[in-house]
Amino acid sequence: MENIAENIAAVQKKIAAAQERGLHSSKNIQLLAVSKTYPIERIREAVAAGQLAFGENRVQELVEKFEHEPELGWHLIGHLQTNKVKYLIGKTRLIHSLDSMELAKEIEKRSAAQALQTNVLVQLNIAMEETKSGLEEGELSDFLDEVCSLPHLRVCGLMTIGPHVEQPEEIRSVFSRLRQLRDAQLQIQRPNCDPSLLSMGMSGDYEIAVEEGANILRVGSAIFGQRNYS
Numbered sequence: 001m002e003n004i005a006e007n008i009a010a011v012q013k014k015i016a017a018a019q020e021r022g023l024h025s026s027k028n029i030q031l032l033a034v035s036k037t038y039p040i041e042r043i044r045e046a047v048a049a050g051q052l053a054f055g056e057n058r059v060q061e062l063v064e065k066f067e068h069e070p071e072l073g074w075h076l077i078g079h080l081q082t083n084k085v086k087y088l089i090g091k092t093r094l095i096h097s098l099d100s101m102e103l104a105k106e107i108e109k110r111s112a113a114q115a116l117q118t119n120v121l122v123q124l125n126i127a128m129e130e131t132k133s134g135l136e137e138g139e140l141s142d143f144l145d146e147v148c149s150l151p152h153l154r155v156c157g158l159m160t161i162g163p164h165v166e167q168p169e170e171i172r173s174v175f176s177r178l179r180q181l182r183d184a185q186l187q188i189q190r191p192n193c194d195p196s197l198l199s200m201g202m203s204g205d206y207e208i209a210v211e212e213g214a215n216i217l218r219v220g221s222a223i224f225g226q227r228n229y230s
């Protein structure tokens with residue numbers, strides 16, 4: 001059985017070292033523990049070790065865990081289908097995976113109905129992998145112009161998933177590109193929009209992500225151990 005407290009401490013130590021090394025690293029970095037497939041008991045072990053923010057990639061699983069622990073910060077990191085939005089609103093701190101105007105409009109509608117403002121990140125597919133969702137970088141500015149006109153959404157930043165590559169340096173170029181896109185968008189004034197967050201880096205590549213300026217890391221297996229999807 002994994003010792004979750006020890007794993008979190010080890011990850012935090014590597015984050016601090018990468019932060020020290022990186023020329024572009026952020027001052028404040030939030031570690032999100034990706035708890036998909038893990039039961040609430042293991043999540044509570046992480047809470048006992050001081051971890052308060054968790055990432056899930058399925059709405060149903062997030063909502064079930066929220067019902068157990070509504071005080072924790074639940075982030076939706078996986079692809080979000082429009083027809084699931086109604087179950088999610090009011091239960092998530094941050095949606096990392098906004099990738100279409102249709103989805104934005106549904107989040108707007110459901111948030112308005114509950115008189116809430118929902119925090120979102122725009123997901124980009126920098127490496128243009130066919131298997132991954134997310135906007136292409138050329139679409140970002142127009143997309144933000146439109147999304148930021150929706151008063152019940154707040155755009156808090158950008159997210160990407162590192163590509164599957166042999167060379168870690170290829171991942172680095174994707175992460176540094178996301179940072180550059182974020183820096184460019186920060187120059188543009190829009191309502192309901194402060195895209196300062198950069199969600200990038202998972203168990204295999206979070207140190208590179210920290211060096212390249214990530215300020216939210218999505219780390220699962222390095223904390224909870226290998227997942228069993230059965």
Ligand SMILES: *Cc1c(COP(=O)(O)O)cnc(C)c1O
Pocket residue numbers: 034036057077078161201202203204218219220221222
């Ligand atoms: C599962 C998942 C993670 C965490 O992956 P690990 O390799 O276990 O750290 C991060 N981001 C997304 C979008 C995921 O689905």
